[in-house]
Amino acid sequence: MSQASRLKQAIEDAVIAGEFQPGDRLDEASLAERFGVSRTPIREALLQLGAEGFIDVRPRRGAIVSVPSPTRLFEMFETMAEIESACGRLAARRLTPDNDAAMEAAHRACEAAARNGDSEQYYADNRNFHEAIYRASRNSFLADQAFALHKRLSAYRRIQLRARNRLLQSLQEHAGILEAIRAGDEQLAATRLHDHVLVQGERFSDMVLGLSPPGQSPAESRRETAK
Amino acid sequence: MSQASRLKQAIEDAVIAGEFQPGDRLDEASLAERFGVSRTPIREALLQLGAEGFIDVRPRRGAIVSVPSPTRLFEMFETMAEIESACGRLAARRLTPDNDAAMEAAHRACEAAARNGDSEQYYADNRNFHEAIYRASRNSFLADQAFALHKRLSAYRRIQLRARNRLLQSLQEHAGILEAIRAGDEQLAATRLHDHVLVQGERFSDMVLGLSPPGQSPAESRRETAK
DNA sequence: ATTTCTGATCTTGCATACAATTAATATATG
DNA sequence: CATATATTAATTGTATGCAAGATCAGAAAT
Structure with missing residues (x-):
């Protein structure tokens, strides 16, 4: 090479x-x-x-x-939420035993990491879980886009998984997502994935809020643009 | 520069x-x-x-x-459909007068081009219309992603707008999309945009079908993976 | 003391040269 | 005549050199 x-x-x-x-x-x-x-x-x-x-x-x-502004960062998480929910929707529609097994295995690994409170390990396993969902969409192009954005956001996602309760909450959300995909409920899978991802963006925004000048909160600017 | x-x-x-x-x-x-x-x-x-x-x-x-395989091409259109519908959903939620006016203007231009049966002009105006929707999502990152993919697909979209009836049908779909966004109906806007984009992919697939070896139809492989 | 200029220094952008690999052609061989 | 092999040509990958713009430091001016 x-x-x-x-x-x-x-x-x-x-x-x-x-x-x-x-x-x-x-x-x-x-x-x-x-x-x-x-x-x-x-x-x-x-x-x-x-x-x-x-x-x-x-x-x-x-x-x-890159140093994305808080607003930009929120936009990136929102986009990630949309793309991931698209993956979830397609996964619910097209789930195969292979993909099901892969998601299950990744989920189990997350569970183990969470039980041990090992946030670094959870960080890695969490990534595998999400990638399993991307693949389960059975749209390799969409999955590639998802991978790429996931990588770009990794620097900002890692920080907030430190908190132990967030670890457990994340795990529970994963369970709910899996359930919805297995039930073939496209709408529910999409919604749950969307929220799961977006909550990370919001948490991160809140964190950044403490460091960035006032009046620049991404949450505020979001609500503003949301009218 | x-x-x-x-x-x-x-x-x-x-x-x-x-x-x-x-x-x-x-x-x-x-x-x-x-x-x-x-x-x-x-x-x-x-x-x-x-x-x-x-x-x-x-x-x-x-x-x-790039020479995407028919399957890959279908995946790209499907991804475009998901991203565009995300834009539509957000646009319906956050529509501002500015964005509304921009979409309206672009739609009018499409109308004129369609009336004249000028498919080259329609091609250009159609692009403006879609870009207006991307911007109306008020998520510049998502909009950038949409732009980029739109450009990548342009080579494959142009060909099929040649047919006059497709021009008129496209225009009608645009009207329906605008209506849903203005009504603030996120779900409807998303669905209509999704279908509007995906039908292009399917039409293109059908076209390619004639040229590509049998048993390789993207529509077939899609249905297959869709189970 | 702060700001603005000026030159010295550092960094990037592009051109050229050469090395390494692949593609093409010719030659040999069954 | 077809296939395999060797040699040549063409093309890409990397290094180096130089020119142009950006950064920084210090001096002069307000």
């Missing part, structure tokens, strides 16, 4: 792992040195990540890890 | 305009000559377009305009 592809993955992983935080500068020269290559493949990797919306490449001003 | 950005736009436009058709090879050297630049910015543009899914860059084997 080409250098650029590997580098793209490596940089993306570093961002997801939180090694580069939102706002951090991704300077070509130092990345080139770090990975022992020239600037060319680094540039190519950065531009691709930029095109995917993962980072922000500003002409002549270098690349930084 | 940088060369690469302009080139990216230029190549994308050429693809949308149908100058490069699905399957065509996008060779770096000839593009460089055509635009009077070196291969470097061309490569950067191609890699970005590849990351956006607009073209297909195969390692060591050059870039081609």
Whole structure:
């Protein structure tokens, strides 16, 4: 495989792992040195990540890890909610034994992690659970879109799973989602997934609220635009 | 602005305009000559377009305009249907006078084009109408996703608007969508948009059916997966 | 003390050169 | 004549060099 592809993955992983935080500068020269290559493949990797919306490449001003505004972040979670609920709707309509089993297995893993209060493990298993739902939509294109957005939001999702009660609540919501999909209730599956995802966005917004200047609350601006 | 950005736009436009058709090879050297630049910015543009899914860059084997399989194409239309219906749902919930006026204006333009049987003009106005709905969702991130997918599908949508009766039917569907959004009926708006988009995918599938090998019908494979 | 200019420095954008891999063509072989 | 193989040509991937714009520091001015 080409250098650029590997580098793209490596940089993306570093961002997801939180090694580069939102706002951090991704300077070509130092990345080139770090990975022992020239600037060319680094540039190519950065531009691709930029095109995917993962980072922000500003002409002549270098690349930084995106810092979405609170409003933007809420919009991203809302979009994730819509896409996930679409996956859930299709999954309820098309569920196969394979996909059912995959979701079940992922759910069990989440359960175990939650029982141990291991939020890092839950974070990983939670991702598998959601990805199982994406696949269960049996629309690989939609699933790809869902994966991509899920990754972009991972940095913001991780933080809030720290709280133990949120872990248990999340698990219960998962159970409800599974139930609805198995019952073939498209509407219910869609609604439950939508709420499950959106509550994360809202929780995160509330958290950001404490750090960001007043009057900039995403929740407020949402209600405002919601009329 | 940088060369690469302009080139990216230029190549994308050429693809949308149908100058490069699905399957065509996008060779770096000839593009460089055509635009009077070196291969470097061309490569950067191609890699970005590849990351956006607009073209297909195969390692060591050059870039081609994507040739989605019939199944993949159907999945893309289905995803578009889900995203558009999400836009419609939010638009119905949050409609403002500004957005209402914009949709109305776009609808009027479609009407005029349809009356004249000018399918090229209708194609352009139709796009404006849909974009007005995306914006009316008041979620700029979701709207961006919708724009992007709309562009990717444009090559496949254009062909089928040639038929005059489809033009008139499309127009009527638009009217129904507008009505639902204005009534604030989220569910109805979502359903009508979903069907409006999906019928395009199905029509296109039927068209492709004639050209593709038997047993590969996207409609069939869909029904199959739908169980 | 704060702001504005000016030059020095650093970083990015593009071109060119070369290396590595794939595709094409010719040649050999059954 | 078809198939396999070797050689050549074409194309992509990476490195390097240089020019142009951005950033920063310090001096001058308000």
